[in-house]
Amino acid sequence: MPSRPLTPPKRDKVNIKLMVLGDLRVGKTSLIQRFLRGSAFTMPKYKPTYAADFVHKNVVLRDKPRTLQIWDTSGNERQRAPDRAFFKGVDALVLVFDQRRASTFAPALDRHLDDFLAHAACPDPRLLPVVVIGNRAGEKNESEATSGTTGKQSESESEGGEREVRRSEVEAWCRGRVEGNRLFAYFEASAKEGAHVDDAFLHAANAVLDVHHGAVH
Ligand SMILES: Nc1nc2c(ncn2[C@@H]2O[C@H](COP(=O)(O)OP(=O)(O)OP(=O)(O)O)[C@@H](O)[C@H]2O)c(=O)[nH]1
Ligand SMILES: [Mg+2]
Numbered sequence: 071m072p073s074r075p076l077t078p079p080k081r082d083k084v085n086i087k088l089m090v091l092g093d094l095r096v097g098k099t100s101l102i103q104r105f106l107r108g109s110a111f112t113m114p115k116y117k118p119t120y121a122a123d124f125v126h127k128n129v130v131l132r133d134k135p136r137t138l139q140i141w142d143t144s145g146n147e148r149q150r151a152p153d154r155a156f157f158k159g160v161d162a163l164v165l166v167f168d169q170r171r172a173s174t175f176a177p178a179l180d181r182h183l184d185d186f187l188a189h190a191a192c193p194d195p196r197l198l199p200v201v202v203i204g205n206r207a208g209e210k211n212e213s214e215a216t217s218g219t220t221g222k223q224s225e226s227e228s229e230g231g232e233r234e235v236r237r238s239e240v241e242a243w244c245r246g247r248v249e250g251n252r253l254f255a256y257f258e259a260s261a262k263e264g265a266h267v268d269d270a271f272l273h274a275a276n277a278v279l280d281v282h283h284g285a286v287h
Contacts, residue, residue: 083282086275087139087159091182092166093174094118094145097205100261101166102142105271113262119144122156131275138275147185154189161282162199162274169204169258172234176243183247196250197286199277202240203270207233207258253277253286 090098099119104111106127122143129136141156165182167174179202192198237258244254255277257270280286 080282080284082134083136083161083279084134085137085139086278087141087161088164088271088274089141089143089157089160089162089186090164090166091143091186092145092203093168093178093182096145096166096168096171096174097261098145098166099142101164101203101205101259101267101270102140104261104264104267105140108268109264111261111264118146121149121151124156129272129275131272132279136275138271140271147181150185154185157186157190160186160190160192161278162201164201164203164270164274166203166205167235169206169233169235170231175204175235175240179243180247187248195248197253197281198248198251199253199274199281200244200248200251200255201270201274201277202244202254202256204235204237204240204256204258205261207260208265209260209262253281 090102092098095116095118099117100113102125103114106125119142122141124139124141127138127140129138141160143150143156163183163186165179167179183200186192187195237256240256244256247254255273257266257273259266259270261267277286
């Protein structure tokens, strides 16, 4: 009689839950909408996300159809319900900061990640894929691109300012952040121009499949 394997093979993972966190106005909603709509996306006027909401996107990964459930959240943590019920069952995190505003990188990302780890009952934080997105990458400095005049800095000028966060700083942050977790990855992306947005979300989903199928320990 053939012996049964000690552990049955895991069922393939079809539904993947991604959670997008980051400070106010870093571009979380815009990145998600760019991922959903591709080249049909146009930048809407800013409308803050209230609390949390989710969208679905169907993709084919590793030759199988899968559904990504992507949770968009408010950058204002006070809007999160105290029990953080929507953190339950999250397979991977997408942490977003604005490359032109260093205040939205560390320690803001530390705060969002700590809040997640404190509430999510994550079975093993070493096996949680975390994709960091530095948004507004590679865009022209708007103040340079226009008149080049100097003077009192307006909000829009500060938003179009120089890149403030270097790749090496983010990679160093990723390496040290959760002991034993090698599943941090960094993408420089732009919701406005579309660069690397798909790469970042699909990397998160693929990393979930790697973990689920035991390719990462
Ligand atoms: N130039 C540029 N502007 C962007 C980009 N992504 C977002 N924005 C703008 O930044 C502002 C905030 O974008 P949202 O996507 O609403 O930011 P959010 O992180 O969802 O904000 P909250 O929901 O309030 O937490 C909007 O005015 C966007 O048009 C980008 O890649 N480039
Ligand atoms: Mg939003």
